[in-house]
Amino acid sequence: MPERMSPAEPFRAAFGRLPAGSRANALLLALLVGALSALLVPRWLHDPELAHGLFMPVLFVVLLGEARQRGVQRYLPAAPALAAAAVLALGALACLGLAGLYAAALEWRSSLVEFLLAASVSGFLGAGLALFSRRAVRLVPCNWSSVLAVGLWILSAPFPPGAYARLTLRLQLWVSTEVMDALQLLGVAAHRQGNIIELAKGNVGIADACSGVRSLISCVYVALFFSATLVRRPFSRALVVLAAAPLALLMNFLRALLLTVMVDRGVEIEGARHDLTGFAILGLTALLLAALGQGLERGSPPPPPAPPAPADLPPWPAADRLLSGSLGLAALLTAAFVLATHPNPRPGRPAPDLDKLLPPPPASWRVVPGEDLARSATTLHTDRLIQATYLRGEGDALLQVTFSLVYWQPGQSSVSLVAEHTPDACWPAAGWQERARPSPLAGLALPGRELAPPESRIFAFGGFPEHVWFWHLYNGRPIPYQNPYSLRQLLSLAWHYGFRHDGDQLFVSVASNRPWAEIAEEPVVGDFFARLQPFGL
Secondary structure, X not given: OOOOOOOHHHHHHHHHOOOHHHHHHHXXXXXXXXXXHHHHHHHHHHOHHHHHHHHHHHHHHHHHHHHHHOOOOOOEOHHHHHHHHHHHHHHHHHHHHHHHHHHHXXXXXXXXXXXXXXXXXXXXXXXXXXXXXXXXXXXXXXXXXXXXXXXHHHHOOOOOHHHHHHHHHHHHHHHHHHHHHHXXXXXOOEEEEOOEEEEOOEEEEOOHHHXXXXXXXXXXXXXXXXXXXXXXXXXXXXXXXXXXXXXXXXXXXXXXXXXXXXXXXXXXXOOHHHHHHHHHHHHHHHHHHHHHHHHHHOOOOOOOOOOOOOOXXXXXXXXXXXXXXXXXXXXXXXXXXXXXXOOOOOOOOOXXXXXXXXXXXXXXXXXXXXXXXXXXXXXXXXXXXXXXXXXXXXXXXXEEEXXXXXXXXXXXXXXXXXXXXXXXXXXXXXXXXXXXXXXXXXXXXXXXXXXXXOEEEEEEEOOEEEEEEXXXXXXXXXXXXXXXXXXXXXXXXXXXXXXXXXXXXXXXXXXXXXXXXXXXXXXXXXXXXXXXXXXXX
């Protein structure tokens, strides 16, 4: 009886017959995949929305095998393949260049940078696929499975923060609205305030993790994989992929409704119950998608025959030189950005004592230390932060002023990373809704002097307004505020400040339940800014 051939044997044989240039490019692309995986592993381990990325290196190999064994054996003519490879390599270099600029503005570990790096790697892999699927090479066919092997890397990276925040907020409001409607049908007394549902025995907040983003991204990822491995008909594949998003949203809604009903009945949902229901919903959704794929697969045609052997090629064809040159240029570009963005903090420069920048409470005032800001130390990349709320009076006569200070030593953080955590980027996540954005001010008046122009916002929570003014100081000078979700403005910050790491940064925020005209004359406000005057404000 003849020995059965391993599925990998045809691939090894085809790889061995490739010219030296193609083999070198394949190894370089494998190293690129390994480098991206190493970069994203911390994100995969600590970000539940991206936990599916841990399987991506294995699924990448599985999908390439599926492309050769079960997919349509489609190979490209030389000219179109070379043109596609050139376009994809150029796009990959452009993404890499943008990633370097945003790394200067933010940091290499930021969501936007990692997304662009994943897009760049997918571009290079797509260029490699175009070249390896030439009729003269026939290493990997250009079909649905191989295209997914290239493109799924993007879904394994974090989304750009602006798009992610907008999607999360919309899903939070949608889930909370639908759960509220369902509770009314069930006769459960409840009141909704934003994404918080108030019940008789407790409150339920539809947080980021409960918004459905996690199940939506994971289920689309799984559906794409199933569409390449469980079904072969194009129409069946489209059904599996299109069913993923509605099914994920429906299952997440049922989970949110279940947890809300449990709270209404006095059941504690924090901890294991909350997490187990999330994993159970993801597992059940994946099983439903798999069952759909298996049902659609019945009666599909058998897999196509194995591809023929490649034709003879010169040792280093022009197509391989194109890809090798692009990968070499990418390596040089990455090294240049890494060196340019390497922090260079100046030693011997003491950090200010933030406690001494907060004024003592005047008579009739009381001080409440802030704890929320301290919990953000990891996110803000600094442990030099302080917040205090000064209160006077009670009831309708209550006057509240909150001072917040965050400091970064030279080289500790980039300018745009600080701008990414301004109040209008962080407060909505805590339930505050922006009510107004006053016109830019020429400056805020204090007795005897005028402050540098601030950014001004008005937020509200539970119907109570909060006026916010903030300044961002770099090297002792206020800098223009930038929208943390504007790619153009972040690039502007990178151009002006991103490659400079010799300036310290101080973020100053003042919040009050009264407008500026009612607090400007208060001695505690004047004392606070008098203490900040040596620092440029």
